[in-house]
Amino acid sequence: MIELRNITKRFGAHTVLNGLNLRFDAGSITAVLGPNGSGKTTLMKTILGLVRPDKGEVLFAGENVVGTSEYRKGVGYMPQIARFQDNLTARELVQMIRDVRENPSATREDELCERFHLTEHLDKPLHTLSGGTRQKVNAVLAFMFQPPILMLDEPTAGLDPISASSFKDVILSERNEGRTIVLTSHIMSEVQELADTIVFLLEGRVVFHGAATELLGRTGEKTLERAIARLLQESSSQRENTMRDNVIQETAQ
Amino acid sequence: MHFSRHTAPTLLLLALAYATAFAKTHEISPSAKGGVIARAIASASTGDTLRLRAGVYKEHDIVVGKPLHILAARGDELRVIIDAELRGSSMVFVRANGVTMRGLALRNVPISYMNDNAAIRVEGAQNGVFENLRIDNALFGIYLATSANCRIAGNVLRATKGNESSSGNGIHLWKCDNITVEGNDVQGHRDGIYLEFNRRALVRRNTSQGNMRYGLHFMFSDSCAYESNTFRQNGSGVAVMYSRFVRMTGNKFEQNWGAAAYGVLFKDITDSYMAENRFFKNTTGLYAEGVNRTIIERNEFVNNGWAMKIFGSATDNIVRFNNIIGNSFDVATNSFDNENQFIHNYWSRYEGYDLDRNGIGDVPFHPVRLFSVLVEQQQSSLVLMHSLLVTMLDVAERVIPSLTPETLVDAAPMMKRIDIVPEKLFITKQNHQP
C-alpha cells in the first residue's frame, strides 16, 4: 500500500502536482490517466523517489519515505524507455540489478524469461536486441524480486500483440497475489481490461479517483475511452465557466 | 775476421755513447732524510737526466733553474710520487729553458688565496716538455707564464672539488706563445684549461670535464686553435672571449646543463672559424655576444635548450650547413635587426617542401619562435612551454610574423640532415651497436 499526502511539485513556475492525496491499495491495479503534461510521470517518479516533492509525504507501509532509498526494495519499476548499459548482456544486467538489490534469492527470473521467450536472447549484448525484447528485459527486472509494489509506465508499448496479452496475464496474476500495481497507459482497452481503479489527473490535480465502473456510470458512456473523452470535455468547459465567472466577477467589481 | 769486421761500427757506437755521457744520468731513490730531488738538481749539470725510482718523495718548492730532464725510472712511470703534503707554495718551479718532466705523479699542492700555487709552475721558460704526468689535488696543475714553445701533453689532472674561489685551473697559460696542449684529461678544477694573452696556442684532443667553472677559458688570445677536444659537464661550459682569428674545429660540447651554462660562450670574437663541432644537451649551445665576421659551419646542435643565442651587435657572421636538431629553441635573439647570414642549415623543425627536388626547401625557415621572444622578455613565461597556447601562438606567428625578426631567416634550408665527417662526431646510441 502506498499513500500520497498533499504532494506538491513545481518545476519553475509550472505546478506539476498540486496537493495530491492518493491511496493505492494492495491487491488492486490502479491506472493513472490524463493528457500529456498532466503529471502522470511526475507522480510515478515521486513514488519512486526520482523526483523530490516540494511538499507532502509519500507513505510506504505507514512511513514517510521521501529522501530514503531502502523502501525501494519493495518496489519494482518498469520504465517506458528500455535503455540500458548497452554493452552488457541481458543476463549480466539481470545479475547487476540482483547484485545491487542484494537479493540473490530472486528466483522468478527463469520463469519470466521463459514466459517472455527471452531465454535465447540472454547472452546477447543489449544493444543488439529489438525494442520489444528490451521491454521484456525491463519487465523481468521489475518482476523478478516479487516486490509488493509494481510501477509500470506504459508496460505494453512496443510489445507485439501476443507478448502484450501474455504480459497482461502476468500483471493480473500479480494483482491476484495481492500486490499493489500502479500503471500508466495510452491504450484505453488495456486500461479497461486491467484496471480496478482509475486516477484521472489534469494539471496536477485529481479529477477522478474511483472504480472503472463508477467512471462509466457517472459519464453514462459504454467504453472507457469515451468516458475519458467526456471527462476531458467536462473539465475543459468547467474551466471555461470558471474563467467566465472570474471575468464577470472582475467586471462586477 | 768476424771480429775485425764489426770493430769499426762498434767503436763508432762507443764514441757516441761517450759523447752523450757528458750529459750524465743520475738515478735517484726516495730517502727518509728528504730533499732528495732538490739536492740532485743542485748537483746535476745542464742537460743531465734525473731518473727517479718508484716511491714517495715528500718535497715542495723544488726549483729547476737549469735545463734538466726529470723523469720516472724505466718501468716506474707514475709510481714516482712527489707529495707536497699541502705545504709550501708551488711544488716545482721551472725557470730554465729546455726542461722536461715526464711520468711523475705530483700531489697535494696547498690552497692559497694569495699565490697561484701550482704543481708545476713555469715562468719565462722555453722548449719545456711536460708529459704523462699525473697531478692530484693541486690548486693549479700546470701553470705557464710568459713562456714559449712548450708542450703539455698526455697529463691527467684531478682536483678534489673545493669551491670556485678555493680552487685553481688545471692547465693555465698566461702570456705564452706557441704552446701545445694535447691529449690531457682535466677534471675538478676551476677552469680545466685557461688561456689568457696567448698567441698561436694549439689545444687539441683534450678532455675537460666536471670542472667548476669553464672547461676551457680563453681570453685575449689571438690566432689560437682548439680542435677535437671534449668539454663535458662543466659548470658553465666553455668561454671564448676578446679574441681574433680563433679556429675551433671538431670539438664536442656536451651536457653543460644548468641555469647559466652553455656549450660555448662567445664574447667579442672576430674573424674566427667554427666548424664540425657538436653541441649536445647544453642549456644553450652557442651563446654569442658581439661576434663579427665569423663563420659557423658544419656543426651539429642536438637536443639543446637553445641551439644558439645571438645577442648584441653580431654582424657579418655566416651560419651555414649546420644541423640543428631537436632543440627546444633554435635561435633566440634580442634584436629585431639581423645582419648575419643563415643559409643552408638543416632545421629539424622545418616543415617546408622541396618541389624541385634539389634538396633545398622552397620555403624560407624562420628559426626564432614567437615564444622565444616572449621568453627573452620575461623568463617566467617558460612555465608555458609545451602548452597548447604557445603552440598556437607559434603557428600564428609563422603564418603572420609580427614580433619575430623578419630578416633572421634561412632562405634556403636543407631538406635532409647534412653529413658531417661522421667519425669525428658522437655516435649517440652506443648501446645499439652489436
Add this chain to the structure above:
Amino acid sequence: MKTILKLTRYGAMNAVRSRWILGYTAFFFLTTEGLMRFGSDSGRTVVSLLNIVLLLIPLVSIVIGTMTVYMNRDFTELLLSQPIERGSLFAGQYLGLALPLVAAFVLGVGVPLLARAGEDGANIGVIVMLLATGKVLTLIFTALAMVVATRFDDRAFGLGAALLLWLMAAVVYDGLMLAMIWLLRDYPLEMPVLAMSIFNPIDLARTLVMLKFDVAALMGYTGAVFEKFFGTALGMSLAASALVFWLCLPFWAGKIVFEKKDF
C-alpha cells in the same frame, strides 16, 4: 561502499566493451609506439607525449564523460528506482566511467613506455610523473564531466559547457597568464606565476613533468625557484593538495547536484 564497487564494476564492464574506449587505448598505444619507434630519442618522445597527454586527456575525458552520462540517462533512472543511495550511485557511476579511461591511458601509454624504459636508459622519473599526472587529469576531467552533465539537462548545452571548460583550462587560462606576464614583464614574477600554475590542473601537471624533465635549467632563475619549491615536501604536498582539491571539488559539487536533482 559495496554498492559503489558493484556499480563501478558493471559500469567498467560496460565501458571496456565499448568501441570508443578500445579506440582510445589503441590511439594512445599507436601514438606512443610510433613516437618511440620513429622518434630520435626518448626525451623528445616524452615531450611529444606530454603535449598529447595535456591536450587530449582533459578533452577526451570531459567530452566522453559528458556524452556517456547523457547516454546513460535512462539507465540511471532505472538504477535510481532501485534501493540505492543517490550518493553511492553517483560515486559508482563516476568510477565506472573514470577508471576505464584511466586504464586505457595507462595501458596505451604506460606499457610501451615502460617496456622500453630499461633499454633506452630513459628517465623513469619522467615516465612515472607523466603516468601519474595523466591519471589524475583523467579523474579530474571526468568528475567535471559528471558535474556538467548532471547540472544541464540539455545535451547540446552540456556538451558546449564541457568544451568551454576544457578550453578555459587548456588555453584561455594560459592566455591570461601570458598576458599578465607580458604586462608585468619588468617585475619579478616567479611567485605569481608559480601560484597561477598551481591553480590550473593542466598547468600544474605540465610543470611537474617538465621539472622532472630537467627543463628547469632552461628557465634560469625561474626554474631554480620552481625546482626549489617543488623539491621541498611543502611544495610537493601543496601541488598534490591542489590536484586533490581539483579532484574533490567537482566530485563533491556533482554529488550535491545529483542528490538534489529531479529526474
